Amino acid sequence: MLRESRKKELKKQIFLQALQLFHEKGFEQVTVQEITTKCGIGKGTFFNYFAKKEDILLYLGESQIDLLQHSIEKHQNIDPPKEQIRRVMDDLLLHFSAHSELMKLATLEIIKSASLAGKESKSVQKLHIQLASMIDRAKQNNKLHSRWETEVIATTIVGVYFHTILSWTLMEVQYTTISESFRKQFDVVWEGIDRN
Template sequence: MLRASRKQELKERIFAQSIKLFKEKGFDNVTVEEITQACGIAKGTFYNYFPKKEAVLLHLAVSQLESVHETIQNNKNMPDLKQQLLHLFSNLFHQYAEQPDMVRLVVSEMMRADMFINAEIRIIEKFRQALTALLDDAKNKGQLTTQAVSEDIAAVLTGVYFNSLMIWLSAGTDAIQIETLFQRHFDIVWEGIHPGGAVKQ
């Protein structure tokens, strides 16, 4: 377990150092050799964690997806579905608040490069699948009685989330403000699938 923890720490260190270099010089101008020199590791060690430089950028999205699964697992016994969903999205927005420059850089680079499109689509699909499974489970538990298809609800929630992300990126809005905006939009979706269930302000 300790060894696994150290491996994860090294991976995060490589990621953080890479992002620092990308911010300073631009993604296209940074080589794997520069990253390994900055981290004090061999090239082989870098490739043990990231098959290529581009994979460093995908690490954030993969980490967020892992965080989503972990949050869903930790909150699976929470009786209030709305709070469970809001808590799930809130965790993602808090990552924006903690390291806004890093998140902006990673997302901007991934949107700019065609090589990331397929990988991004796969991650978004897995995110949608995780939400669908959560909604199906809520239906089975009687927490959600809508006739709407879980996949459709998950697609709408995913769209609302990524719309908030794009607004945050383009407007430079504070992460807390964008979470508030997301919650307002979420309430509209929630009222559609759970009439009368929206929290009154």
């Protein structure tokens, strides 16, 4: 377990150090050698974690999915379902905003690359599946009464989540926190979800 924890921490550090280099020099100008030098690791170690430089950017989605599972477990007894989902999504957004400039850079690079965007869709699908599972449980336990199908609700919440991230990434000036921005949009959407 300790070894696995160290591996996760090293992967996260490679990701953050690489993003810092991308931020300073531009994604295209940074080499794997520069990343390994900055991290104090050999190329072999780097390639144990990432097949190529571009794959570093996919860690953003991977780390969000790891956090998602932990967050769902942490908030599983929260009621009502709206509050449970909001807290889970809030955890993801707080993680995103912890290194906001670097995360914005990773998001922009993923958007620019069709190949990376396609690979990132796997993380989006996992998020959708987890949300759908939470919504199904709430419906089965009679805590959510909605005329909308589970898939439609999950897709809508995922859409609000990514709209929030994209808006936060693309806008120069921020008037609210990313979590506050999500909450406001989520409140509007939830009014249409939790109705018979």
